[in-house]
Amino acid sequence: MNMQRILYGVVGVLTGLLVSIVFFADFNQANAGDAAANKSKAEKVYVPYGEQDEYYMFASGGHSGQLFVYGVPSMRKIRTVPVFTPDPATGYGFDDKTKEMLGGYSWGDFHHPAVSETGGDYDGEFLFANDVGNNRVAAVDLSTFHTSDIMSLPNMGGPHAGVFVTENTEYIAMPTRFARPLAGEYAELDKYEEDYKGVVSMTTFDRKSKKFDLAYQIVLPPWSYDLSDAGKKMSKDWIVMTTYNTEFATTNLEINASQNDRDYIVMINWKRLEDEVANGNYNDVNGAKMIDPRDVPGAIFAIPVAKSPHGVDVTPDGERFIASGKLAPLMTVFSFEKAFEAIKSKDFKGEEFDIPVLPYEKVVEREVDPEGALGPLHTQFDDKGHAYNTMFISSEIVKWKVDSGEVIDRKPTYYSPGHASAAEGDTIEPDGKYIVALNKIAKDNFLSVGPSHPESMDLFDISGDKMEHLITAPTDPEPHYAQIVHRDKIKPKKIYDKDESRENSVWSQDDARIERKGDEVHVYGIAMRSKFVFDAKAERPDAVTVKQGDTVYFHMTNIDLDQDITHGFGINDYDLNFEIQPGQTNTLTFKADKAGTFPIYCTNFCSALHQEMSGYLLVEPK
């Protein structure tokens, strides 16, 4: 074979390779439509066995009253944490401690979760929640994922516009949505402007005792306070709140509260009020230290804002706040610096209900109006100076530059997003990796489950220049807001400490005992794989005999100090069930008012002999 032939051969081989490369490239391109895009999306949300999601998403459960915990990017729901509503799956509201904490309430309306912050960053220790339904605030301990405290707030009427926390969790703030006479007293609607009030509750939280305290309340005009945020860095002493119904409408708000061309953003200096309260300048109103900021110079201002605004969000650098008018297709960027200047120079445009009004044009930085984008509700942020706005009516997310107002990208959501939540989005340092739209309408996204549909959530990758929609996931009703926290910040316990000094705890089978005190029967028992021991010395250690009418206390300790070995404790026919997690002691108290024979059994599958983990409660007839 001469050189020429070899050359032709080599050229041929190269040509063949080229052809084949072109062919394969074409082949890939031919598939590069939806199918290839879906493959790529599928991979981005798939978390294989042995790996974990990168982020926790803590989403409100709306009128379920509970906290929903998801993994991001898989969008898998990992846990329902009961907060405002009893939950037999975890015994919440059944054992004495959680029953007392719920105080007889059967539901809550959990809207806006807020993770505790240190220096403007999520510290991952606690999560706070508001109850719009029954005027409460709750704390979830993120070391155990248990609710540690619930406090009822006086003088409130549906604290929708919270919770949000100040930069170092000095306060957990909750403004009212519905104006209401103080203490909820009766007053005719004709006396709305005189007798009805808006109120902001400023609560503190002690991380050691894990309990709330109501520091003070702020009394305001009877506007509806819709959403709010705390300042950061240069604006850290301030809170901002949107209002609607500055018309003082008392009926048919759909029409009557949408009359004014502008409503207000209310700016309050909580630091000023804190000082005043410390100086005793407050009134005691139904147990709350009530302060009227209009009596405190420099404490409160109003800024006109586009009609019927919904969200207001402070930028990560704390320099601006962005409000969206749900009836005006506008995001408005306001400058704290400009506001401070206007305040300093007393550049007011009159007063509204005794609140100095800052001139709109003196505080506004710009209006952003993406063509055709309707119903802007909420703003989130990334690490590159972009804002992301949900558009309820036009069902999309709009990405734009905070500095210039330039619109960078728009992507559809499925459908009608309320809030969105960006990774670390409420901190001074958002991650810029993901955003999740929390949609109110699902239409036919998922298999039909009858006339009441699930809600839906859209996950977007926002790490690139353009947003990439990755997946639409269903959810039970109804996540209003969520915070997405990096997994490194959450440090949960896996087992409760073996604390032998703990009240009512028993750590050895031999110590299990039953003590009668009059008509009270106290069972100090243990749960372990695969039995209950109530009385070590009895012929049948797993049977308890009481008299009809006795009050029975089951103090149970789970002595299986192994991860994931939770025992349940159900009493058949007695409508009772609670749970004891590894190393935990819990008490169930009830009156044995029904005579008979009642099987007791472990309700949480714990071992191969879980079915055998049972006993009897015998109630002798009177």
Added chain:
Amino acid sequence: MNMQRILYGVVGVLTGLLVSIVFFADFNQANAGDAAANKSKAEKVYVPYGEQDEYYMFASGGHSGQLFVYGVPSMRKIRTVPVFTPDPATGYGFDDKTKEMLGGYSWGDFHHPAVSETGGDYDGEFLFANDVGNNRVAAVDLSTFHTSDIMSLPNMGGPHAGVFVTENTEYIAMPTRFARPLAGEYAELDKYEEDYKGVVSMTTFDRKSKKFDLAYQIVLPPWSYDLSDAGKKMSKDWIVMTTYNTEFATTNLEINASQNDRDYIVMINWKRLEDEVANGNYNDVNGAKMIDPRDVPGAIFAIPVAKSPHGVDVTPDGERFIASGKLAPLMTVFSFEKAFEAIKSKDFKGEEFDIPVLPYEKVVEREVDPEGALGPLHTQFDDKGHAYNTMFISSEIVKWKVDSGEVIDRKPTYYSPGHASAAEGDTIEPDGKYIVALNKIAKDNFLSVGPSHPESMDLFDISGDKMEHLITAPTDPEPHYAQIVHRDKIKPKKIYDKDESRENSVWSQDDARIERKGDEVHVYGIAMRSKFVFDAKAERPDAVTVKQGDTVYFHMTNIDLDQDITHGFGINDYDLNFEIQPGQTNTLTFKADKAGTFPIYCTNFCSALHQEMSGYLLVEPK
């Protein structure tokens, strides 16, 4: 260029193509480790926007009391359907109808769902559920995904071993787990063998009225009935049940109920008993027609089975039943035909508690013992003659041939599976596409949520010769069993019919009215985007004024006949919330015992002006 050169060139091109093909093949193979496998798995479970899952998975929610609806293969939870426990997210247990249905109970322990069957196939109309905690049976209407009836069952002690339905849903059967004196009366444990009973409830369900009836109950020895199944085709008149505690142990069952080398499968001919009951051969026991099958020749038999069995499952052809002994590493295949022959020839090996015992060796077809596979619990089936067994202790699924016992494949689960559910797995024609293992232990599969972990579920593709594990998904506690039904079989309504003759319904704003009858106030109102109208003629149509102590009835109709437009109805500070789905009428009744001013608001985000959808309840002080 001469022919030779062309030839060399062509050979070269072909060589190049070959090289390139080999190269690309190598390239693919180089990536063919976990990463490529995960890509493929990711694609198999990813359901892009615009598409829907192929199957519904209806999973029990365990001691949550609820039904969980998932999509398969995405494993996304689409809906929690409340069954035994109140649920403010959907107003379940708050409106009059569902509150009455729950009868004051605060939880249930939902173990085994069963979809209604026609001809041994899921017909997709209803789903039935048992409550182990409070001895109830429930039906979910799969046209609305609402619970349509709950019936309390007398004489039961934790009906664990159900529900299962006969071939044409003639009966929904539930055997007791805990022996208990009839009517739950008091009886000392020393009198266990005399006074404690096992009972099977045989209920019927009327598809038109959507209500249960208790047809009859079967009284049995005080063994624990663990799981059960109905025959199919040639065995359709029979039910089979596993037992444990044939030792009659009354304490420490972990040890004492695990003494006998063999427990029993109980075979009952429900058709024989049905005839006897029709002939009046029963006793009335606390309102139930109680029949003792031992008094009816040919109605009941016992078959020895490997120690402490758990599951028993009838093969799709109805010819065999397979029982698994959780303390013996065996699956045992029994033949109905052999059993029938033994019965016919009266080939008994004595009696146990007056039940004729069929000799094990006369009924058994084979024992299957996969080496090292421990803790077999339950069996599912495909369309190719294979059985799939969950192994709780060795955490795996074993695939084997029913005909030969040959083990085909074994795959790990993460971890400790209880039941598994195969697509259409309980029918006469399983699909053979997917199986889901319902695991009891999750360990570190997911982001930690504290000492109480989620449960986990493993989805496998079983369409090939070997099972392929696709994804591990978290779930709230605690799915015990599930049925996977093809989406074509479920036909939900999307909107309630506009039925103008419906009691208390109002279909026009103008007809909204308030009627007082003594101290009862009846509000006949409407909910629509974005307002409530209670009294069309009032100055404030969305306000209701009553007197302290009045009983208030809110009869509300949602006149938004649009898909996915559900309205909520919460009363602030009154611990009340219910829901009205599109076209639905619901009533909320309560005593206005607290005077004051209480905002009313829509709790289910419905429109851009959802926040404005509110009103007031004014309760005048006495």
